[in-house]
Amino acid sequence: MSIATSQTDRLGANPFVVDGPFIAGSGVPAPIFALGSVAGGDREAEWVYCRLVLASQTTLQPGQWFQWTRDYDASLLTTAAAVVGQRCGVFAGAAQPPTITGGPIGSITLAAGTYYVWLQRNGQAPGQVSTATAALVVAETTTTAGLANAPASATVGTKAIANVNFAAANQTFTATTVNGSPVLTALSGLSANSGPFIGAAVSGTGIPGGATVTGITYTPNGVVQSVTLSANATANGTGITITATGVLEATLMRPFLSKVN
Template identity: 85%
Template sequence: MSVATIQSDRLGANPFVVEGPIVSGSGIPGPNFALGAIAGGDRESEWVYCQLVLASQTTLQPGQWFQWTRDYVASLLTTAAAVVGQRCGVFSGAAQPPTLTGGPVGAITLAAGTYYIWLQRNGQAPSQVATATAALVVAETTTTAGQASAPASATTTTKAIANVNFAAANQTFTATTVNGSNLLGGIAGLSAGSGPFIGAAVAGTGIPGGTTIAGITYSPNGVVQSITLSANATANGTGITITATGVLEATLMRPFLSKVN
């Protein structure tokens, strides 16, 4: 049976906090919520509280896909490990470094151990994708842990991910580049919910090949102010069109693994 739970203003819930590692007798507090607890946010977003056991040092990236069991034990999603019928969602990013590295709503590196994390299952979210087709309503797993795909037609032997939609096959925006600087400025009309997202590959005039988004700064109301790249721009430019791929905005509607393709 289901048991109703409540989030209170006093205790709250932060979906971007990773708790752990949990070590018996260490004095580190145990999990703060019951497994399967739900936290809500804006834009119809929902997160579910899951346990994550890591056998080795692992870096979690925003947009990585996870599946979880009926007992809310999560694991990175791959085609080989995917279990039809299990629910799935994405890691939205971490807000603090509990072990090795981390940053404001970004990637985080965790040592081996037992952790408790919030995984997003509803609303707008970053999604790591190998290929995306605009307005596709069924995605699929890949052999790469944590990465989904949304091709024009299903790939044989993959597992279908039901109830997820991609707004577009890529994202474009305009920005100002400065030769020798890794900061993009002059950005307008971008928000934390719609991307671009950390880890996305970017291309445009004056941006070296293979460059990705390493960091994003926001205003208090969630408007993107600047973007940090993994490489310096090689030219000055104003109103340069930037294309982002690899981590795209997805609309999650409590996705689950529906079948073998």
């Protein structure tokens, strides 16, 4: 399995570009597309064009969960704010110079303002998950904005996220580490575009505790070439087993909020 990477059926649509911020009276037309427009891509992917109003500086990470209203006003998904019946999906990542920081198909930090984003509702995508068991029986909301949960049984008081499943509780692959370097190379055991993903926690021999994925480079055909971590490796190693958790490969089937568990 692998995540969706392209789009073709809406002229000019690019779900990896965040439009905005737009200032009233500036003469710049906004939004670029009609709210609720759908762009399609490979691997059954569908993205929906939504409005996102930010009251303060906010960092969007690949795999964050959003819900949106009938008017396509989006907000980060939390248990407290979740509305049963509303559609939900994930932010698949940004690929343009943002207002403050960001990078190719990665996180994006935005100043307060009004933005327009493509949120993925169908196909294969990264999904942020806090607790993921081997069973991955249910998907549900959490108290943390944009973070889902996938325990073996439902948690009392959460809202269920219907029509989503996850490939596995974690991902393992092998890599070469260099003492003092944050870059993992000579990767093996990965499928094209299937992860690991930006923001995933990683562990393994010579990997400092709490390290996460901050950057990924690809070959021209989409195979992961190297992975950059948030901390330097503490030892040299070849064929080291690396485990990535927290951002999993999700299969979305137009998910929605169904009930209180």
